[in-house]
Amino acid sequence: MLIALGTLAGGLGLFLLSVSMITDGLKLAAGGSLRDILGRSTATVWRGIVSGAFLTSLVQSSSAVTVATIGFVNAGLLGIHQALGVVLGATIGTTMTGWLVAIVGFNFSITAFALPMVGAGMTMRLVGPSRRLGALGEAIAGFGLFFIGIDFLRGAFEGFAQNMDLASLAPEGFAGAIIFVGVGFVMTLLTQSSSAAIAITLTALTGGVISFPAAAAAAIGATVGTTSTSALAVIGATSNARRVAAGHVIINGFNAVLGIALLPGVIWLASINADMQQYPALSLALFHTSFNVLGVLLLIPFMKRVSAWLERRFVGLSEKLGRPQYLDSNVMVSPALAMDAFFLELKRMAELARDHAVAALNNEGSPDARLKAEHDGLRQLVRYVEKSVTDLEKDRLGSDVAQQLPMILRIANYIDEAVAHAQACAETDSDVEYLLQTDESERILLYRAAVLKHLAFCNPDRHDFSADEVNQAYQALRVTWRDLKTDLLDASVGGRIPVQRLNPAIDSLRMMLRVAERATRIAIRLAELGRGVPLAGKSVPDRPAGSSDQGAETAIGSD
Structure with a gap:
């Protein structure tokens, strides 16, 4: 046997x-x-x-x-x-x-x-x-x-x-x-x-x-x-x-x-x-x-x-976020309704992207499953918007509507980049956490707080929204970043921060500024798009006298 x-x-x-x-x-x-x-x-x-x-x-x-x-x-x-x-x-x-x-x-x-x-x-x-x-x-x-x-x-x-x-x-x-x-x-x-x-x-x-x-x-x-x-x-x-x-x-x-x-x-x-x-x-x-x-x-x-x-089963958070709420085949048959749906969808995406960025910048340790799901869902939604734009029958659109399509794609691309940069901040958080154990921790925390404050400021739904003011706030944030970077480099030269730990941390901190830059561009472009959308534009604040969205965005720049 x-x-x-x-x-x-x-x-x-x-x-x-x-x-x-x-x-x-x-x-x-x-x-x-x-x-x-x-x-x-x-x-x-x-x-x-x-x-x-x-x-x-x-x-x-x-x-x-x-x-x-x-x-x-x-x-x-x-x-x-x-x-x-x-x-x-x-x-x-x-x-x-x-x-x-x-x-x-x-x-x-x-x-x-x-x-x-x-x-x-x-x-x-x-x-x-x-x-x-x-x-x-x-x-x-x-x-x-x-x-x-x-x-x-x-x-x-x-x-x-x-x-x-x-x-x-x-x-x-x-x-x-x-x-x-x-x-x-x-x-x-x-x-x-x-x-x-x-x-x-x-x-x-x-x-x-x-x-x-x-x-x-x-x-x-x-x-x-x-x-x-x-x-x-x-x-x-x-x-x-x-x-x-x-x-x-x-x-x-x-x-x-x-x-x-x-x-x-x-x-x-x-x-x-x-x-x-x-x-x-x-x-x-x-x-x-x-x-x-x-x-x-x-x-x-x-x-x-x-x-x-x-x-309809096993629907996760990323899929829930990746499903549009305003865009569908019914609204796409009417140019006016389609533009309105694009605008509303982009506004929702921009808000979700800001929330994701705040969560990513406040994250401690490795990114959790929710952050990853938000990242995947928002980028999936960006792909859907891009596909919807390319699927429109361009020959049936009026010239005023057709002119808005590049703007829609540009905003969607900014949202995509903002989400990617925010996720990168969360994934490289350990480098910044090291600097928080040094004498430069207070300056770093003030910089992070300034970025978070700016993200909240980049909301085109604010009744007093102004493209010029948002851009000025971003320029002030750039100055804060440059001062922080100078202090960190001086600390490294003085032997207080190892160079091998400083460079990755500077890249991570610069990524925060890029998130703020993309949030600024999204807010300015959304306000501009809203004024050109037939229905949604009624809910967008009027442009303050003397302001120029195009000029504001041109002046944004990056570091």
Whole structure:
């Protein structure tokens, strides 16, 4: 018994190692091909299914394809609907392991081709360790180990069959088979590989350790268990990653329920069909493929609804901020309404950017998750505004409206830069914190307070807002910065502050001034835009006599 257990553990270890070698080797050999194939071949659900099935059957890992798909969704290359098409295909592709084991693993002499594959593959690996040849050799060696691992598993289960009461393991009817659904789930959960669970099930079936009904039930459990990999992979991940993982659970869960519904009929058919009794491994591979393919076919018409439902779930702070409140397809049909919506959206973005900058400058230690979410959400909103401007039908706009579009893009760009600079201040806060332990701490705190005060001053909604006054306040802030920088350099020359700590701190403090500069530009440009917007301009304060927005912004400058 101990020998059989050792053989089982060794065979499983070889199998898992082989799958890892196949996956890593083919991914390295393909280079960017995996990304290119998914990018080009997911325009429709059907193309996504074909791509997902092909890639999964090739690399022998639905997890690798699913994780790659999640990455493409996060990068904006795939939508949730397209990603679910790839997941549907991966569900079919992962059934190829069963066919590979059933057809090749049990019907040919393993040593006749497996050991030569390992030898040839490792020779290629040694010849070209850092090239695609080496990666391809690793994959070939992995396929050789795949079959050797299967052979060890088969030998282990044959040993179990000679020393165990098989009748006690055979489920009685449908209720007993359900127990093995849990067995298949647990095997997949422990090995984090449905391919491993299917291989174990097939070798146990062929070795006579379990009956066909039990093996069929275990295959259903493996279908559900493979979703655990996705569930574990998205802990603390982005909202899109969680949506794809949830879609994976929905798809495989539905297929498992369908498999359970078909199980009584399959059990009855196996009891009367001589061919199924003669070729149990092939029969199991056929059943595993059949209920997964049938489930995918039944789910395809509902994928748009599932995608829309998932889009409304797992909404994080960054996505909430990244969703416009005033811009949508309805207002874009009217130039006047569109300009009003742009103005209101930019005003909201400017306020959020000021709040983010205040939080970033007051942050102590590393930036927290909220700061990162605000940063990502605001920059996503900037991209949306820019896209909305480019999507406008320019030939249908009046000249007065068309002249406002460059201004909108400029303000959006200022907001984008202000948010990026504020986040940089938070990420380099440790350099400034060091200076706060020196004799220059009071001057630094006064400078930071002046920046925060100026951010509050850069609000075009103030009833007494004046572009000239905002610019003058910024020029005074520049003077404060120059005086502080001079004092810090003098302290470094006097040996009171190490040069290696001073330079990064000066860069961080200068970044605060850049945030203030961008806030100044945003406020001046928003006030100017508001006077040219048909509806929103009514709520913008009149320009004080003698003021000039263009001149004020030109004089801003930077340090």
